Amino acid sequence: MLRKSWWKIASFLLLLYTCSYGFLVKVPTPPGVPLKETIRNLFFHVPMWIAMMVCFTVSVVYAIKYLRNQSAKDEIYSTEFVRTGNVLGVLGLLTGMIWANYQWGKPWSGDAKQNGTAIALLIYFAYFVLKGSLQDEEKQARIGAVYNIFAYFMLFPCIWILPRLVESLHPGGMGSEGNPGLNPKDTTNSMRTVMYPAFIGWTLISVWITTLRIRVRLIQQKQLVNE
Amino acid sequence: MNKIKRIVSVFLFALLTVTVNAQETVANPENADFMRSNGKLYVVVAVVVTILLGLFFMYLVWTGRLVRWRKIISN
Numbered sequence: 001m002l003r004k005s006w007w008k009i010a011s012f013l014l015l016l017y018t019c020s021y022g023f024l025v026k027v028p029t030p031p032g033v034p035l036k037e038t039i040r041n042l043f044f045h046v047p048m049w050i051a052m053m054v055c056f057t058v059s060v061v062y063a064i065k066y067l068r069n070q071s072a073k074d075e076i077y078s079t080e081f082v083r084t085g086n087v088l089g090v091l092g093l094l095t096g097m098i099w100a101n102y103q104w105g106k107p108w109s110g111d112a113k114q115n116g117t118a119i120a121l122l123i124y125f126a127y128f129v130l131k132g133s134l135q136d137e138e139k140q141a142r143i144g145a146v147y148n149i150f151a152y153f154m155l156f157p158c159i160w161i162l163p164r165l166v167e168s169l170h171p172g173g174m175g176s177e178g179n180p181g182l183n184p185k186d187t188t189n190s191m192r193t194v195m196y197p198a199f200i201g202w203t204l205i206s207v208w209i210t211t212l213r214i215r216v217r218l219i220q221q222k223q224l225v226n227e
Numbered sequence: 228m229n230k231i232k233r234i235v236s237v238f239l240f241a242l243l244t245v246t247v248n249a250q251e252t253v254a255n256p257e258n259a260d261f262m263r264s265n266g267k268l269y270v271v272v273a274v275v276v277t278i279l280l281g282l283f284f285m286y287l288v289w290t291g292r293l294v295r296w297r298k299i300i301s302n
Contacts, residue, residue, distance in 0.1 A: 040268070209282075212289075
């Protein structure tokens with residue numbers, strides 16, 4: 001029991017730590033940076049994107065595996081990870097819009113990063129549209145897997161490369177320090193002690209959610225085969 | 228079961244509108260309202276609540292699908 005589910009316990013403990021110590025840890029208030037307490041969103045908004053990227057990465061690995069051996073199990077893994085990734089992406093956008101409303105004045109300011117993630121998510125939404133439009137199950141799985149790989153290679157230009165090339169309200173744009181996720185200027189070491197556990201915790205819980213879906217799908221499939 | 232689901236979703240959507248209202252009221256004045264008090268800490272609270280609502284909404288949808296599927300199987 002413990003050997004199999006240690007990571008679920010870890011995700012619970014890490015998120016408990018994130019949600020409590022994340023509000024207690026001392027955050028820097030450098031002059032000229034109007035972030036104030038909202039920098040604590042680093043423990044909630046940013047991990048959504050980290051978890052989303054992990055989900056999409058796992059999904060593309062299973063898509064490639066599916067194309068290699070045509071196993072229905074790999075197809076299920078791949079699809080369900082995209083589904084969770086999409087939910088996390090939407091949550092990331094929504095939480096980002098709330099933060100932006102108080103930080104930048106309006107929920108959507110057409111920032112390079114906002115637009116890039118919106119495009120990337122729309123590409124991933126189209127994955128389900130494409131799969132839903134095909135009747136034949138094998139075709140659905142195969143074209144879905146190919147599209148998944150395409151979508152993955154659109155994701156990283158959209159969220160990693162494009163926002164760095166132009167001026168952005170997010171950190172890490174042209175002429176500013178850091179990467180598109182965080183700014184080293186207002187991230188202290190004590191914040192890192194919450195940030196990394198938050199990244200791991202949120203990622204683990206998203207994997208946990210996905211495995212539940214996968215298990216249901218596998219049982220469904222077994223049932224269908226038996227009938 | 229369907230009735231319970233309906234009641235739960237009514238409550239969930241009621242909560243959703245609460246968060247939306249909270250955002251709208253804040254859009255105008257630059258200072259000294261609830262969301263901007265305490266160094267804008269409540270923005271973080273709003274973010275956490277959104278994530279929680281999102282996850283619960285997802286669970287609700289998936290549970291609904293599971294229930295529907297079980298009904299098909301049992302028939």
